[in-house]
Amino acid sequence: MRSIDFHAHLTPQCFWRATENGGDWHGIRREQDARGRQIVVSGTSRGQLPPKASWTPEQRLADMESLGVDIHVVSPFSGFYNYELDAGLAMASSRETNDEISQMMMSWPDRFHGLATLPMQDVPAAVQELERVMVELEFKGAVIDDKVNGKLLDDPEFMPFWKAAEQLGAVILFHQGGETIVDRRIKRYHLPNSVGNLADRTLTFASLVMGGVMDACPDLRICLSHGGGYACYGAGRMDRGWDRIPQADRLAAHPPSQYLNRFYYDCIVYTEQALRFLIDSVGIERVVFGTDWPYDMAQDWPVSWILSLDSITQEEKDAILWKNLENLLGV
Amino acid sequence: MRVIDVHAHLAPQVLWSAFEQGHSWHGMTHETRGDQEFIVGHGKRILINSPKIRYTPEQRLADMDAEGTDMQVVSIHTPLFPYHWETGEAIEASKEVNDEIAGMTKRWPDRFVGLATLPLQDVDAAIDELERAVKTLGLKGAELDMVVNGLNWDEPRFLPLFKAAESLGALLFFHPQPQDNIVAVERTLRYGLPNSVGVVMEDALVVATLICSGVLDECPNLKVCIAHGGGGACFAMGRLDHGWQVRSEARVNILKPPSAYQNQIYYDFLTSSEAGLRFLIDSVGADRVVIGSDWPFVGWDPSPSGWLDGLQSLSAEEKEKIAWKNLEALLGI
Numbered sequence: 001m002r003s004i005d006f007h008a009h010l011t012p013q014c015f016w017r018a019t020e021n022g023g024d025w026h027g028i029r030r031e032q033d034a035r036g037r038q039i040v041v042s043g044t045s046r047g048q049l050p051p052k053a054s055w056t057p058e059q060r061l062a063d064m065e066s067l068g069v070d071i072h073v074v075s076p077f078s079g080f081y082n083y084e085l086d087a088g089l090a091m092a093s094s095r096e097t098n099d100e101i102s103q104m105m106m107s108w109p110d111r112f113h114g115l116a117t118l119p120m121q122d123v124p125a126a127v128q129e130l131e132r133v134m135v136e137l138e139f140k141g142a143v144i145d146d147k148v149n150g151k152l153l154d155d156p157e158f159m160p161f162w163k164a165a166e167q168l169g170a171v172i173l174f175h176q177g178g179e180t181i182v183d184r185r186i187k188r189y190h191l192p193n194s195v196g197n198l199a200d201r202t203l204t205f206a207s208l209v210m211g212g213v214m215d216a217c218p219d220l221r222i223c224l225s226h227g228g229g230y231a232c233y234g235a236g237r238m239d240r241g242w243d244r245i246p247q248a249d250r251l252a253a254h255p256p257s258q259y260l261n262r263f264y265y266d267c268i269v270y271t272e273q274a275l276r277f278l279i280d281s282v283g284i285e286r287v288v289f290g291t292d293w294p295y296d297m298a299q300d301w302p303v304s305w306i307l308s309l310d311s312i313t314q315e316e317k318d319a320i321l322w323k324n325l326e327n328l329l330g331v
Numbered sequence: 332m333r334v335i336d337v338h339a340h341l342a343p344q345v346l347w348s349a350f351e352q353g354h355s356w357h358g359m360t361h362e363t364r365g366d367q368e369f370i371v372g373h374g375k376r377i378l379i380n381s382p383k384i385r386y387t388p389e390q391r392l393a394d395m396d397a398e399g400t401d402m403q404v405v406s407i408h409t410p411l412f413p414y415h416w417e418t419g420e421a422i423e424a425s426k427e428v429n430d431e432i433a434g435m436t437k438r439w440p441d442r443f444v445g446l447a448t449l450p451l452q453d454v455d456a457a458i459d460e461l462e463r464a465v466k467t468l469g470l471k472g473a474e475l476d477m478v479v480n481g482l483n484w485d486e487p488r489f490l491p492l493f494k495a496a497e498s499l500g501a502l503l504f505f506h507p508q509p510q511d512n513i514v515a516v517e518r519t520l521r522y523g524l525p526n527s528v529g530v531v532m533e534d535a536l537v538v539a540t541l542i543c544s545g546v547l548d549e550c551p552n553l554k555v556c557i558a559h560g561g562g563g564a565c566f567a568m569g570r571l572d573h574g575w576q577v578r579s580e581a582r583v584n585i586l587k588p589p590s591a592y593q594n595q596i597y598y599d600f601l602t603s604s605e606a607g608l609r610f611l612i613d614s615v616g617a618d619r620v621v622i623g624s625d626w627p628f629v630g631w632d633p634s635p636s637g638w639l640d641g642l643q644s645l646s647a648e649e650k651e652k653i654a655w656k657n658l659e660a661l662l663g664i
Contacts, residue, residue, distance in 0.1 A: 152519055181517045182536065186483045189543035190581040191536065194574035198567050199532040203518060210522035226570070230563030233610070234531045236603025237559070240629070241527025251522070270569025277566065277610055296577040297570075 002322035003303050004331065005064075006173065007225050007266045007290025008072040011053040012100045015080070026093040027085065040079055045178060047079045052294030057104050061111060068303040069291070070322075071110070071331065074101050075143035076117035078177035083121045083148050090119035094129055102137040113331060114139040115173055120148045123157060127164040134168040140329045141171035141221070145178070146200040153204065154211025166217040171264070171328060173223045176200050193297065198229030205231035206238055209259045212251030221328065223264035225290060227274070232260055232281035264328065266290025267320055270299070272309045279316065288328070289321045333655035334636040335664070337504065338558055338599045338623025339403035342370070342384045342411060343431045357424040358416065370411075375511065377410040383627030384408060388435050392442060394627070398634035403626065404658070405432050406446035406474035409506050414451045414479050421450035425460050433468035444664055446504050447473040452480060454488050458495045465499045471662045472502030472554065477512070477533045484537065485544030485584075497550040502597075502662060505541075506558040507533035509628075534562025539571055542592040545584030554661060555595070558623060560602035565593055565614040597661065599623020600639065600653055609644045617649040621658045 018025035029041045038049040052063065064072060076097045082090040094117045101114040116133040118126040133139035142165075144153070151157065165172050180196025181203065201224050208214055208222070224231065238256035252259070260282045268290050269275050279287055289306065292298040299305050306317055325331065349356035359372035370377040379385075383394060395403060407428055413421035425448045432445035447464035449457040464470040473496070475484075482488070496503050507530050514529030538561045541547060547555075557564070571589040575581040585592070594615045601623050602608045612620055624635035631638050639650055658664070 147518070152521075154521070181513060181532070184517065185478070185513060185536065186485075186540060188483075188485065188580065189539070189583070190574040190578040191539055191543070194570045194581070195532075195536050195539050195567070198563060198570065199513075199535070202532065202563070203514065203524065203528055206524055206528045207519065207521070210524065230531055230535065230566060233563050233566040233607055234528065234603075236607060237531060238527045240603060241523045244523060269567075270573050273610065273613060274566055274569055277606065280606065297573060299573070 001318065002070045002326075003068060003289055004071040004073065004322045004325040004329075005069045005291050005293065005302075006073045006223060006288045006325055007175075007268065008074055008293040009053075009077050009295065010074045010097075010101060011049060011077040011080075012097045013056065014096050014100055016054050026082070026089050026096075028080070028093075042079070042082075043084065050294055050296060053077070055294070057108065057112070061108065063294070064111070067291070067301065071113060072293070073113045073115060073140060073325070073329065074104060075115040075173055075175070076101070078143065078145065078175050081117060081145050081177040082119070083145065083177075087119050087122035087125055090121060091125050091129065094119050098129070098133050098137065098139070101139070102133075105138070113329060115171070116142040118142050118144060120144055120158075120161070123161050126161055130161075130164055130168060130170060134170055139170075141165070141173065143173040143175050146174055146176055146204045152207045152211075154207040154213050159213070159216065162213055162217045162220055166220045169221070171221045171223055173225060174201060174204050175225045197226050201226055201229030202231045202234060205229070205263065206256060209252050209256045210238075210242065214259050214262050215251070215253050221264070222262075223266065223288065225266050225268065227267065227269040227278050228263065228265040228282075231263075232265075232278050235260055235281070261286055264288055264324075267306065268292055268297075268299075272311055275309065276311050279312070284316050284319050285324055287320050288324050332636065332640070332651060333402075333659075334400045334622060335402045335404065335655045335658040336400050336624045336626065336635060337404045337556060337621045337658055338506070338601065339405050339626040340384065340408040340628065341405050341432065342408045343428050344387060345427050345431055346370070346411075347385055357413070357420050359411075373413075373416050375410055377408075378510075381627045386627070388439065388443075392439065395442065398631065399636050400624070400634070401655070402442055402444065402664070404444050404446060404471065404504075404662070405435060406504060406506070407448045409474070409476060409508055410510065412448065412476050414476065416452075418450060418453050418456065421452060422456050422460065424448075425450050429460065429464045429468055429470060433464075433470060436469060444662060445470040446502065449473050449475070451475070454492055458492055461492070461495060461501060462499065465501050471664075472496065472504065474504045474506055477505060477507045477537045483540050485540050485546065490546070490549065493546055493550045493553055497553045500554065500663075502554040502556060504556045504558065505534075505537050507537075530559055531562030534559050535564040535567065538562070538564035538593070538596065539589070541596070542571070542589045543575075543581060543585060547592050547595045548585060551595075554597070556597035556599065556621065558599055558601065558625075560600060560607065560611050560620075561596070561598045565598070565611055566607075568593055568614065594619050597621055597657070601625055601629070605642050605644060608642070612645070612649060617652045618657060620653050621661070622654055
C-alpha cells in the first residue's frame with residue numbers, strides 16, 4: 001500500500017529566506033505577532049502561518065514518515081497567488097516558487113511531485129508558465145483560486161487557459177486564496193473557512209459546468225479540494241436550475257449532476273457518512289487522498305482515518321489513498 | 332397519509348388587488364416587459380416566475396387538492412420581505428400580510444396555518460408584531476430571511492426576538508432570497524446560479540450561524556426550521572466540528588461541537604435527491620425532517636407527498652413523521 005497526498009501546501013523557503021531580516025519577497029513581508037506567530041503581510045491582507053509552514057523539505061519528509069504519507073504532490077501556499085498584484089511581479093514570484101518545487105522533485109523524485117502556481121491575472125503569462133512547468137519541469141499541473149480578481153473561471157477570458165491545461169494534460173487543483181464568498185457576510189466562528197471554502201468550491205463546480213467549460217474541454221482534468229464543497233450534495237438543485245434555462249441558452253449539454261464524475265475530489269470531508277456520500281455520488285475512481293498539510297484544518301492522522309472507516313471497502317481505500325492518483329498522475 | 336407542507340409561499344391578494352385597480356402597494360408596482368412580469372419597488376425587480384403565485388385561496392386549495400396536500404403552512408414570498416423599507420411602511424405592510432394570512436387560516440382552519448412577516452429593521456416592532464400574530468391572529472410563528480440589511484442573526488439585537496419566539500412557542504422558518512443572495516452579491520448572476528447554488532449556501536450559512544452563535548443554548552426551546560433541507564449544512568457538519576476543535580473563535584459561544592446542535596433544528600425535505608434526504612435523516616433523525624414543497628415554484632413528480640411516498644430508502648414510519656406527524660406536534664395542529 002502507498003499513500004499519495006494531493007492536497008499538501010508549500011510556503012517556499014525562498015520566501016522565508018528573503019524575509020529573514022525584515023526584507024521582502026516580491027513585496028510580501030513577514031511579521032511576528034505578540035505570541036510569536038508568523039504573519040504574512042501582503043498589501044492590506046494579513047495571514048497567519050502555522051509553524052510547519054517554515055519547515056525545510058527534510059523536516060517535511062520526517063513529518064510525512066510519521067503520518068505514513070509516501071508522496072506529497074506539493075502545491076504552493078494559496079496566500080501567494082498574488083493575482084491582485086502586478087502581473088510581472090506575480091510571474092516572478094510564481095516562477096521562483098515553481099523552481100523551488102522543481103528542486104524538491106529533483107532531490108527526492110520518489111517523494112515529491114509538483115503543482116505550479118500561476119499568474120492568472122495575465123492569461124497568456126499563466127499559459128506560458130503552465131507550459132514551462134509541464135514541459136520543462138515535469139509538473140503534474142497547477143493550483144488556482146476559485147476566482148481571479150472577482151471573475152469566476154468560466155469567464156471567456158480563461159478559455160485559452162483551459163484549452164492549454166487540457167492539451168498539456170495538466171491537473172488543475174482548485175483551492176481558495178484570500179477571502180472567500182462568506183468573508184464580507186460574516187467573519188466570526190471561522191465561517192469564512194468552514195462554510196466559505198465549501199461554498200466557493202461549489203460555485204466553481206457549478207460555473208465551470210453551467211458555463212460550458214467542461215463541454216468545451218472534454219479531456220480537462222480538474223480536482224476540487226475539500227471534497228468539492230456542497231457540489232455533490234447540491235447537484236440535484238443545480239439540475240432543476242439547469243432545467244429552467246431555455247434550451248437555446250444552455251451552455252452545458254447535460255444537467256449538472258451528470259458532470260459530477262468529470263471532476264476529481266479530495267477526501268477532506270471529515271465524516272465517514274459524507275465520504276461515503278461523495279463516493280456514491282461521483283464514483284470511487286474520482287476521490288483522491290488529500291490532507292491539507294500543514295494547516296489546522298487537516299485531520300491529525302489522515303491515513304489511519306481512511307483505513308479505519310467501516311463503510312469503505314479495502315479496494316476503495318486503496319483507490320483513494322494511491323491508485324486513483326497513480327492513474328491520474330502517472331506516478 | 333396526512334400531508335402538511337411547511338414551505339408554501341404567498342404573494343398576498345392585497346398586492347394583486349392594488350395592481351388590478353392600477354395602484355401600487357406600499358411602493359411596489361406591477362410591470363410587464365415582453366412576456367415577463369415583475370413586481371417592482373424598494374430597489375427590487377421581482378420576476379413573477381410562476382402564474383400560481385397570483386392564486387386566490389380558492390385556487391390554491393384546488394391546487395393543494397390536486398397534489399394531495401392537506402394543509403399548507405403559508406408564508407410570504409421572501410423577495411417581498413420589507414426589512415429594507417421605511418420602518419413605518421414595513422410595519423403597515425407586515426400587518427396587512429399577516430391579517431390576510433390569518434383570514435385564510437380562519438376561513439379554512441383545516442387547510443391553512445400561517446407564518447408572519449416581521450419588520451425586522453425595528454426589533455421591538457418585530458416582537459410586537461410577532462406577539463400580535465401569534466396571540467391575536469393565531470399564526471404559528473414567522474418566516475425570516477437569512478440576514479437583516481447586512482446583519483447576521485447572531486447580532487445581540489436579535490436575541491430578544493428569539494427569546495420572545497421561544498416564550499410564545501412560535502416557529503421561526505428561515506428562507507433565503509432566491510435571487511438577491513450571497514452568490515448574486517459577491518460573485519455572479521450567470522446561469523441562475525444565485526438560485527441553484529446561492530440558496531443552499533445561504534441555508535448552510537444560517538444553520539452554522541445559529542449554531543455557532545449560541546442562540547440554541549440561550550433559547551433551548553426555540554423552534555427553528557430551515558428551508559431546502561438546510562442546504563449543505565448537515566452534509567458539511569464535519570468541517571464545522573473540525574473548525575470548532577482547532578479554532579478558538581469557533582468556540583466562543585458554544586460548549587459542544589456544532590454537530591451536537593443540528594438536531595435542535597427542523598429541516599424541510601427539499602434536498603432534491605433521495606440520497607440527500609436519506610443523508611439528512613441519518614444526520615438529524617426522522618423527527619426533525621418535514622415536508623416543504625416550495626409551493627408554487629417547484630414542479631413535483633408526481634406531487635410532494637407522492638415523491639416522498641415513492642422513496643425506497645425510507646421506512647413507512649419515517650414517511651409518516653415527515654409527511655405530517657412532526658409538524659402536527661411542532662405546531663400543535
